[in-house]
Amino acid sequence: MWFFDAVASGFRSSTDPGHLQLVRIVYGTVHTARFTLSFGQGGWRRFVPGSLDLRVAEQRFGPRRGRLLAAAYRPALILRTAAAVALAAGLVPRLSLLLVVAGAVMELLYLKSPSAVRFSVLLGACLMTAGDLGHGLHMEHHPSAANTWAQVLMVCVTTDLYWNSAVQKCRSRQFRSGLFLAQWMHAYTQLKDRLPYRHQHAVPGVVHRRTGGLTVRDIRLWRTVSVTVIAAEFVLPVALLIPQTTPYAIAAGAGMHVAFTCLKPRQLLTFSGLTVGSYAAFIG
Numbered sequence: 001m002w003f004f005d006a007v008a009s010g011f012r013s014s015t016d017p018g019h020l021q022l023v024r025i026v027y028g029t030v031h032t033a034r035f036t037l038s039f040g041q042g043g044w045r046r047f048v049p050g051s052l053d054l055r056v057a058e059q060r061f062g063p064r065r066g067r068l069l070a071a072a073y074r075p076a077l078i079l080r081t082a083a084a085v086a087l088a089a090g091l092v093p094r095l096s097l098l099l100v101v102a103g104a105v106m107e108l109l110y111l112k113s114p115s116a117v118r119f120s121v122l123l124g125a126c127l128m129t130a131g132d133l134g135h136g137l138h139m140e141h142h143p144s145a146a147n148t149w150a151q152v153l154m155v156c157v158t159t160d161l162y163w164n165s166a167v168q169k170c171r172s173r174q175f176r177s178g179l180f181l182a183q184w185m186h187a188y189t190q191l192k193d194r195l196p197y198r199h200q201h202a203v204p205g206v207v208h209r210r211t212g213g214l215t216v217r218d219i220r221l222w223r224t225v226s227v228t229v230i231a232a233e234f235v236l237p238v239a240l241l242i243p244q245t246t247p248y249a250i251a252a253g254a255g256m257h258v259a260f261t262c263l264k265p266r267q268l269l270t271f272s273g274l275t276v277g278s279y280a281a282f283i284g
Helices: 002-008 017-037 052-061 063-089 093-107 115-128 148-171 179-194 205-211 216-241 246-263 265-282
Strands: none
Touching (some): 002 148, 017 063, 017 115, 017 148, 017 265, 052 063, 115 265, 148 216, 148 265, 179 205, 216 246
16 A cells, blocks of 8 residues: 555655645635635625624734734735635646645634634645645646655545544534434524525435424434444545545545535535545545
């Protein structure tokens, strides 16, 4: 298995640099979508004078630093979006990547739940250690050790994400029992027509109509889903590394993340896109 060969050789063994170049394209594309969406639903008007965001920033960082953040926000929004486009297109990839990661780090200063941003920053840091990010949309497939270290790092980061998530779910009795997902779907069924923005969720109608209650049957069904998700998060990283099971693991992981994204399309776009994109790093 290439992963253990890389570790045993001190990261001097050859891998296919095209796999990490594909991750770079996906990383840039996902952030282009994320940063573009940041202009909508009031994002462009964040930190305007008198806004709650500005007041919270001033209380958190002090009046001077809060106003400095507000002044830098819109220029940074434009610059990081342009950088994400350039990164996906392979134009000055290392500088573009640095600007994209810096733009993501900036989000940590004001987002309330920045878990996806942290994962984004970690993957970006892994990419920055790569020796060959490629140029344009072309991927080179000649064996090279230029990206071996970065590829091993990315595998470790993604594996930690899955296993940590699985452990947290295992420790939650409410999630294991299926009650968490049943309650979420029940609340969504009751409130979906009152949401302030459209397309915040994309749950198929047949799902919330048939599983939107809190009956014993519904909870039992969601318990099966919960246990399946936990098992998948434990098994996926290993299955991705084994050449014989890699295609099936990619299909299963992509399907699982499509289901996740239906729950919260805007919030989980980055997480799901980057996680599935990182699967390319598991292929030696």
